[in-house]
Amino acid sequence: MDTTAFVALLSSVLFTIGVLGVLLRRSALLIFMSVELMLNAANLAFVSFAHRWNQLDGQVIVFFVMAVAAAEVAVGLALIVTIFRTKRSTNVDELSALRG
Amino acid sequence: MELYILSPILFPLLGLLINATLGQRMSERAISGVATLAAAAAFLMSALMFGQLSGGDARLSATVAPWISAGPLQVSFGFLVDRLSIVAMLIVTGIGALIHMFSAGYMHGDPRFRRYFVYLNLFLASMLVLVMADNFLVMFMGWELVGLCSYLLIGFWFEKLKNAEAGRKAFVVNRIGDVGFVLGLLLIFATFGSFRFDDVFAQAKAQGEALAGAIGLITLLLFIGATGKSAQIPLFVWLPDAMAGPTPVSALIHAATMVTAGVYMMVRAGVLYELSPLTQQIVALVGALTALVAGSSALRQFDIKKVLAYSTVSQLGYMVAACGLGAFIAADFHLLTHAFFKAALFLAAGSVIHGMEHGLHAAHGAHVDPQDMRHMGGLARRMPVTFLVFLLGGLALAGLPPLSGFFSKDEILLEALKHNVLVFALLAASTVITALYVGRQLVLVFAGQPRSAAAAGATESNWLMTVPLIALTVGTALAGLFNFPTTHALTDWLAPVVPHGETPKFMPELAATFTALGLGGLGTALWLYRRPEGRFGEAEAALGRFLAGAWHFDAAYRAVVVKPFYVLSTICAQVLDVGLIDGAVNGVGQLFRQAGAALRSVQSGFVRSYGLMMLLGIVLAVAYFVLNAR
Numbered sequence: 001m002d003t004t005a006f007v008a009l010l011s012s013v014l015f016t017i018g019v020l021g022v023l024l025r026r027s028a029l030l031i032f033m034s035v036e037l038m039l040n041a042a043n044l045a046f047v048s049f050a051h052r053w054n055q056l057d058g059q060v061i062v063f064f065v066m067a068v069a070a071a072e073v074a075v076g077l078a079l080i081v082t083i084f085r086t087k088r089s090t091n092v093d094e095l096s097a098l099r100g
Numbered sequence: 101m102e103l104y105i106l107s108p109i110l111f112p113l114l115g116l117l118i119n120a121t122l123g124q125r126m127s128e129r130a131i132s133g134v135a136t137l138a139a140a141a142a143f144l145m146s147a148l149m150f151g152q153l154s155g156g157d158a159r160l161s162a163t164v165a166p167w168i169s170a171g172p173l174q175v176s177f178g179f180l181v182d183r184l185s186i187v188a189m190l191i192v193t194g195i196g197a198l199i200h201m202f203s204a205g206y207m208h209g210d211p212r213f214r215r216y217f218v219y220l221n222l223f224l225a226s227m228l229v230l231v232m233a234d235n236f237l238v239m240f241m242g243w244e245l246v247g248l249c250s251y252l253l254i255g256f257w258f259e260k261l262k263n264a265e266a267g268r269k270a271f272v273v274n275r276i277g278d279v280g281f282v283l284g285l286l287l288i289f290a291t292f293g294s295f296r297f298d299d300v301f302a303q304a305k306a307q308g309e310a311l312a313g314a315i316g317l318i319t320l321l322l323f324i325g326a327t328g329k330s331a332q333i334p335l336f337v338w339l340p341d342a343m344a345g346p347t348p349v350s351a352l353i354h355a356a357t358m359v360t361a362g363v364y365m366m367v368r369a370g371v372l373y374e375l376s377p378l379t380q381q382i383v384a385l386v387g388a389l390t391a392l393v394a395g396s397s398a399l400r401q402f403d404i405k406k407v408l409a410y411s412t413v414s415q416l417g418y419m420v421a422a423c424g425l426g427a428f429i430a431a432d433f434h435l436l437t438h439a440f441f442k443a444a445l446f447l448a449a450g451s452v453i454h455g456m457e458h459g460l461h462a463a464h465g466a467h468v469d470p471q472d473m474r475h476m477g478g479l480a481r482r483m484p485v486t487f488l489v490f491l492l493g494g495l496a497l498a499g500l501p502p503l504s505g506f507f508s509k510d511e512i513l514l515e516a517l518k519h520n521v522l523v524f525a526l527l528a529a530s531t532v533i534t535a536l537y538v539g540r541q542l543v544l545v546f547a548g549q550p551r552s553a554a555a556a557g558a559t560e561s562n563w564l565m566t567v568p569l570i571a572l573t574v575g576t577a578l579a580g581l582f583n584f585p586t587t588h589a590l591t592d593w594l595a596p597v598v599p600h601g602e603t604p605k606f607m608p609e610l611a612a613t614f615t616a617l618g619l620g621g622l623g624t625a626l627w628l629y630r631r632p633e634g635r636f637g638e639a640e641a642a643l644g645r646f647l648a649g650a651w652h653f654d655a656a657y658r659a660v661v662v663k664p665f666y667v668l669s670t671i672c673a674q675v676l677d678v679g680l681i682d683g684a685v686n687g688v689g690q691l692f693r694q695a696g697a698a699l700r701s702v703q704s705g706f707v708r709s710y711g712l713m714m715l716l717g718i719v720l721a722v723a724y725f726v727l728n729a730r
Contacts (some may be wrong), residue, residue, distance in 0.1 A: 002533050023708055023712055024708070026708070092706075092708060093708070096706060097708060
């Protein structure tokens with residue numbers, strides 16, 4: 001099995017773990033981490049295919065993804081902290097109301 | 101000129117306007133004074149016009165304003181005073197004025213005194229519109245207006261459900277007749293292209309043979325209207341119930357004037373009736389049968405007014421039968437005399453009821469129905485004027501000479517003998533029956549000893565009531581002179597405007613026979629009721645129940661028309677409305693409610709289930725693109 005196929009397989013396994021984490025975990029923080037896992041699985045696939053086809057596009061996209069992820073972390077963590085302050089919990093199942 | 105011709109209508113209108121607008125602050129005396137003066141002024145104007153007509157003028161007519169103008173349909177508010185309408189106008193306004201005066205005494209202290217006189221003036225104006233119309237449509241307008249007044253006055257004491265129901269019954273039954281009348285009107289326009297009496301009658305005379313079929317149908321349909329208004333079989337059932345109204349109203353509307361409108365209409369349209377022998381036969385038979393059915397029903401009534409009501413129906417039957425025999429002048433003559441003696445009888449009955457109520461107050465006794473003849477008796481001594489009026493009115497009703505009823509009834513019987521033996525037999529039988537119920541009523545009310553404290557304490561009414569009574573009694577006694585067998589003044593007067601055959605010669609033997617029969621009937625009644633208490637159970641026996649229920653016409657209508665109608669209404673309300681219409685509406689609502697409830701579970705508010713949905717959606721979308729990649 002060549003490297004590309006192996007890395008693509010690893011990437012999809014990591015992405016699936018991320019998806020399952022988002023769906024199954026209750027803690028907002030862990031869901032957040034799972035989302036990060038999914039993003040990074042996608043990054044891994046980009047890098048691997050860029051390497052395979054000797055093109056820089058994939059690597060460039062990875063930087064974009066990292067930048068967006070960083071921004072998302074900043075906003076998302078701020079949201080979670082605020083929710084915890086009002087609800088004293090980060091359990092997403094308790095967050096069913098549309099008002100604060 | 102127009103104002104002059106219209107003045108009999110305008111005076112009552114003015115009276116009702118004054119009472120309706122200013123009456124709140126007027127005393128009873130002023131209100132009744134205004135109303136009575138208005139009626140008297142209308143009578144005076146009618147008398148003036150009568151003088152003018154007898155001075156040689158053939159007719160007075162006025163077209164006030166156009167009413168309907170639509171292509172060939174041209175109708176205007178046209179009024180006509182000719183020899184026929186002036187007779188009716190004099191009856192309506194003359195007797196109307198007397199009854200207004202009587203009412204001032206009778207309605208004294210009623211909380212709706214003012215409203216009563218407003219209605220009464222409105223009735224007078226409406227009745228004059230009816231008799232003065234120069235075309236069928238204006239006549240129909242008056243026809244409906246008097247129907248409205250009748251409804252309002254029958255249900256005048258509407259606090260009692262029974263009275264309100266009687267008013268409604270009169271209204272509904274009259275509408276049934278009106279359907280026929282309206283269809284007749286439409287057919288008149290379709291056939292003759294005009295509603296004006298002059299045009300219609302001239303055309304009918306000119307081409308009567310060619311239009312025989314249409315005219316036959318028209319007269320039959322108009323007659324259906326007359327059976328409603330003039331209370332003939334099969335629509336007479338409303339009139340006995342109409343006695344729920346104040347007694348002067350019964351005298352004016354339900355005896356002297358309004359109920360004769362059907363007869364007046366047929367006399368007016370006599371030209372048409374002359375041209376349709378088949379309709380004539382039907383009319384004569386219906387009238388004669390009504391005379392018998394209603395007359396016999398009067399034999400077993402205990403309400404003093406109900407007896408008179410059935411008697412009115414019976415006498416209207418005589419007039420209608422006369423119209424059917426082509427004896428329009430005899431019909432109008434009987435209309436005239438009947439207006440006098442029946443108004444006198446009703447007002448005397450009102451005076452009796454008034455006296456009984458007085459006695460009731462004075463006695464503080466147990467409550468008895470002041471109209472029930474079983475509680476009367478011995479009133480002749482306590483109310484001498486009323487008794488005399490009632491006696492003369494009753495004898496006139498029974499057709500005894502020399503009172504007015506004798507002459508008019510004799511004329512109708514003569515015509516019947518000449519034209520139709522069956523009708524004659526029926527009318528002759530009801531003549532005897534008339535004498536019987538008159539005698540029975542006289543004995544029960546006035547003879548013997550008082551049978552209740554109310555009767556024992558009854559007192560004679562005051563002058564406001566006795567003066568009109570006496571005036572009407574004079575009319576009752578003398579109205580026969582209008583068409584005395586040797587002079588035939590009324591026949592000569594009406595001959596130019598009313599179709600007429602050869603006047604039958606007075607037959608002394610016939611008159612003597614019926615006088616003897618009448619006396620015999622009275623005598624039989626006097627003998628039968630010499631101890632009236634013993635006969636109070638008579639309404640219980642089979643025949644008694646049959647007659648007391650007016651040959652079960654009411655019961656039959658209840659079973660055949662009213663009950664099925666209620667069942668149908670119930671079906672419509674319970675099954676169709678609640679089941680079908682409400683079911684459909686509620687079903688739609690229920691559908692969306694349940695669909696919403698089902699879909700609601702999707703919007704759980706759980707972030708993770710939303711996430712799952714999103715995933716599924718993405719998987720489906722990706723699968724779609726992958727599978728369609730090629």
